[in-house]
Amino acid sequence: MSGEEKIVAQILERYPFLEGKITIQRRQRIIMPPLSREKFEDVFKYVVDEVGFHRFHLVIGVDDGEDLGFIYALSNEENIVLLLKQKAPKELPYIKSVCSVFPNALWHERELVDLFGAQVEDLPPGPTYPLPDGWPAGNYPMRKEWKVEYFDKETMTYNPPAEKTPETASDDKAKEAAK
Amino acid sequence: MSDNSKRITIPIGPQHPALKEPGCFTITLEGEKVVNAVVGVGYNHRGLEKACESRTYIQDLYIIERVCGICSHTHSTAFCQGVEELVGVEISPRAKFIRVIMAELERLHSHLLWLGVAAHEIGFDTLFMYSWRDRELVLDMLAMLGGNRVNYGINTLGGVRRDITPEMKELIHKTLNIVEEQNKYYIDLALHETTLAARLSGIGKLSHEDAIKYGAVGPVARASMVKDDIRVSEPYAAYDQIPVKVVTDDHCDVFGRAVVRVLEIMESISMIRFALDNMPDGDLAVKFPRKVPAGEVFSRTEAPRGEDTHYIRGNGTDKPDRVRVRAASEANWHGMQHMLEGDYLADVPIIIAAIDPCYSCTDRAFIVKDLDHGDQRVWDWQSLKRYSVDWYKKRGFDASKIKLAERRI
Numbered sequence: 253m254s255g256e257e258k259i260v261a262q263i264l265e266r267y268p269f270l271e272g273k274i275t276i277q278r279r280q281r282i283i284m285p286p287l288s289r290e291k292f293e294d295v296f297k298y299v300v301d302e303v304g305f306h307r308f309h310l311v312i313g314v315d316d317g318e319d320l321g322f323i324y325a326l327s328n329e330e331n332i333v334l335l336l337k338q339k340a341p342k343e344l345p346y347i348k349s350v351c352s353v354f355p356n357a358l359w360h361e362r363e364l365v366d367l368f369g370a371q372v373e374d375l376p377p378g379p380t381y382p383l384p385d386g387w388p389a390g391n392y393p394m395r396k397e398w399k400v401e402y403f404d405k406e407t408m409t410y411n412p413p414a415e416k417t418p419e420t421a422s423d424d425k426a427k428e429a430a431k
Numbered sequence: 432m433s434d435n436s437k438r439i440t441i442p443i444g445p446q447h448p449a450l451k452e453p454g455c456f457t458i459t460l461e462g463e464k465v466v467n468a469v470v471g472v473g474y475n476h477r478g479l480e481k482a483c484e485s486r487t488y489i490q491d492l493y494i495i496e497r498v499c500g501i502c503s504h505t506h507s508t509a510f511c512q513g514v515e516e517l518v519g520v521e522i523s524p525r526a527k528f529i530r531v532i533m534a535e536l537e538r539l540h541s542h543l544l545w546l547g548v549a550a551h552e553i554g555f556d557t558l559f560m561y562s563w564r565d566r567e568l569v570l571d572m573l574a575m576l577g578g579n580r581v582n583y584g585i586n587t588l589g590g591v592r593r594d595i596t597p598e599m600k601e602l603i604h605k606t607l608n609i610v611e612e613q614n615k616y617y618i619d620l621a622l623h624e625t626t627l628a629a630r631l632s633g634i635g636k637l638s639h640e641d642a643i644k645y646g647a648v649g650p651v652a653r654a655s656m657v658k659d660d661i662r663v664s665e666p667y668a669a670y671d672q673i674p675v676k677v678v679t680d681d682h683c684d685v686f687g688r689a690v691v692r693v694l695e696i697m698e699s700i701s702m703i704r705f706a707l708d709n710m711p712d713g714d715l716a717v718k719f720p721r722k723v724p725a726g727e728v729f730s731r732t733e734a735p736r737g738e739d740t741h742y743i744r745g746n747g748t749d750k751p752d753r754v755r756v757r758a759a760s761e762a763n764w765h766g767m768q769h770m771l772e773g774d775y776l777a778d779v780p781i782i783i784a785a786i787d788p789c790y791s792c793t794d795r796a797f798i799v800k801d802l803d804h805g806d807q808r809v810w811d812w813q814s815l816k817r818y819s820v821d822w823y824k825k826r827g828f829d830a831s832k833i834k835l836a837e838r839r840i
Binding site: 277278280281283306307308309310312313314315323325331333335354355356358359360378379380381382383384393394400 | 455474481482643644646727728729731738740742752753755761764765
């Protein structure tokens with residue numbers, strides 16, 4: 253049994269509901285399925301404290317449509333990388349900071365706040381990162397619906413085209429007919 | 432003197448003569464001692480990851496190469512091998528060796544650059560000029576191989592774009608002899624020059640435990656006895672076929688980081704020589720599809736500054752769904768506050784420089800505007816060099832009389 257298989261077996265023994273959902277992508281790569289916040293926090297604590305994933309590389313934000321995904325890259329003494337995933341609804345993207353366990357998560361979590369609009373509980377106070385001062389509130393540029401062409405760098409405003417209501421749509425049809 | 436009223440907080444940066452890149456360090460002092468430091472970065476954020484999502488993989492390769500002016504090859508290698516893994520393509524053994532040779536030449540120029548910057552920060556400008564002079568030899572080799580001093584454009588999806596000819600190989604061997612000879616002097620300097628040791632020892636302390644705790648990578652981690660190197664722990668390209676010796680040091684301070692880097696220069700020279708002599712024949716690149724299957728990959732390389740990680744998620748089209756780059760400097764910032772606290776204000780620039788934070792290098796072609804005559808020309812590197820020599824000659828300093836030319840190949 254390889255080192256990766258032993259790790260997966262250890263995780264499955266504790267969390268049988270993950271059976272068939274953990275992937276050994278190749279040597280030194282294990283990928284976990286996306287978990288809800290409650291399950292994630294428990295599994296995260298377990299893999300760090302009991303399975304030996306002591307090193308934190310980064311957390312990656314992804315836009316999955318209805319949800320935001322957060323992928324935590326951890327590794328152990330054998331340099332096996334575990335991608336541990338958490339998901340949260342885009343409307344209420346609440347996650348808990350892991351800075352108390354890994355202080356080097358600080359900048360990565362601040363980035364999730366700025367670029368994805370994640371609400372990170374227990375995030376230590378400090379400067380924002382990486383967006384500049386004066387960035388318009390509620391604009392999260394790494395979300396798929398945010399389009400760079402609608403952003404005006406001079407005025408620092410986001411100006412998407414107005415959504416078409418039934419009335420404006422009928423006006424457009426009338427204009428086309430007139431042409 | 433722990434009275435708060437005697438503390439003073441000063442901002443250093445984002446523009447400051449002691450720092451060559453835009454970072455803001457809010458330093459709280461008690462007398463001359465740093466009691467607290469808050470690091471503010473993000474001034475260089477260019478939205479490259481967002482840009483990658485709206486471009487094809489091959490277009491992204493050129494964006495990714497520009498993440499860093501110094502570690503450009505290692506970033507493009509991380510990206511290429513990630514996309515190649517997603518597609519399931521195995522590149523040729525020769526292409527793997529060429530990637531390694533470029534990566535180690537890049538490490539040489541990066542470490543020599545760092546040595547110069549560090550020497551300048553401590554007022555040792557002679558060493559700064561020596562090491563940057565020698566770095567020019569390495570940049571000449573990189574320019575010969577890739578056609579450019581930085582952003583070489585060697586990598587492509589499925590292999591490399593340029594070959595190394597027997598003539599190039601011979602020239603690299605000859606040039607490496609000179610760089611090696613010079614580096615022996617730097618090693619002697621780093622290990623035995625008392626002023627250098629006195630200036631660098633005991634500052635910017637990061638214990639072995641703290642290096643792990645704050646996720647330090649590369650020479651910063653290795654100078655705290657963390658034997659961590661992706662070239663060994665997860666060999667990529669041709670590193671599994673080339674002897675790699677991981678250099679570590681137990682000083683846990685700026686001095687240790689200097690020692691690790693100068694010793695790593697020797698290791699890189701050995702690796703380049705080995706790779707040149709054992710490079711297999713074969714194609715440079717294999718055919719690569721335009722569309723990349725859906726899936727995700729986490730790719731790692733060892734940049735001169737430490738571990739680079741690239742996360743790439745494909746969605747079955749010719750454009751990626753997500754690209755996330757974490758450069759080595761991003762990992763090393765986390766321990767900075769800890770390294771600065773307890774040290775003197777005068778040591779702040781060298782402690783910051785000791786993690787080798789990134790900043791851009793210049794291109795080889797310049798647009799020079801002559802304000803007196805309204806003339807505008809594009810000058811290549813050689814013409815600019817000639818202009819510089821003539822400019823000094825007119826002012827009574829003839830650089831051509833200095834016997835540097837015989838060192839050149």
